[in-house]
Amino acid sequence: CARVLGAKLGPLAPQGRAIGVMLPNANAAAVTVLGVMSAGRVPAMINFTAGPTNILNACKAAEVETIVTSRAFVQKGRLDALVEALSQSLRIVYLEDVRGQVGRIDKLRGFLSWRQALHPRRPEDPAAILFTSGSEGTPKGVVLSHRNMLANAAQAQARIDFGRTDKVFNVLPVFHSFGLTVGLVLPLVSGVPVYLYPSPLHYRVVPELVYGSNSTILFGTDTFLTGYARAAHAYDF
Structure with a gap:
């Protein structure tokens, strides 16, 4: 699926250049990120809560000319005004x-060649671009190589009891380093199921979903985990 999508997203930018990804925690975000990587482009993870000025500055810093998003997400997130502002300077796909x-041919090619990347990558090649919040000025881009991302995932795995019998529930946004590398990349490269949820602020909903999905690992900050603990029933965790 990621390879098929990558073949369609590749023409949006020259090889090695960045393509903005503005999506919530959902399957579409994971597939899009992997698809952009497979196509030899670099996903630039856009923080859609940062406001148009910071997003435009971030895109300028990373030389992003195109942002990939979803109409359903824009509608549900009430981001029409944001997208309208961004579309004055950027291409929205x-x-x-x-x-x-x-088409069917694309799907067949993807099925037969799913083990092969469209453009093989080296460990030192850029894998993703994250951005600072801009609280201390113009947002700065932080480039993570494939080696960086796998090293971050390995470091986290070395500190937790983590195996293929686990299930990860990730509420941390994939536009943040921890949410991307540990909440998404770590379970994917480890063969562990991962559930993505779009908002860490739903304190009553998250514990119920963790229980319903039989998840065994929940990543979060002290604030989020405290909120879940207060709202959860004893059997949720």
């Missing part, structure tokens, strides 16, 4: 439109 370009 919707996954719904890209999906319409995928």
Whole structure:
């Protein structure tokens, strides 16, 4: 699936250049990130809560000219004004439109060649671009190589009891380093199921979903975990 999507997203930017990804924690975000990587481009993770000025500054710093998002996300997140502001300077591409370009031949090619990346990458090649919050001035881009991301995941794995019998529930946004490298990349490269949830602020909902999905690992900050503990029933965890 990621390879098929990557073949459609690749033409949006020259090889080695960045493509903005503005999506919530969901399957679409994971597939888009992996698809952009597979195509030899670099996903620049856009913090959609940062406001148009900070996002435009971040895109300028990373030389991003195109942002991939979803109409359903924009509608549900009430981000129409944000997208309208961004579209004055950037090209906005919707996954719904890209999906319409995928035919049976594309799916067959993806099925037969799913083990092969569209463009093989080296460990030192850029894997993703994250951005600082901009609280101390213009947002700065932080480039993580494939080696960096795998090293971060390995460091986290070395500190927790983590195995293939586990299930990870990730509420941390994938536009943050921990949410991307530990909440998404770590379980994927370890063969561990991961559930993505779009907001860490739903203190009553998250514990119920953790219980319902039989998840065994929940990553979070002290504030989030305290909120879940206060709202949860004893059997949720």
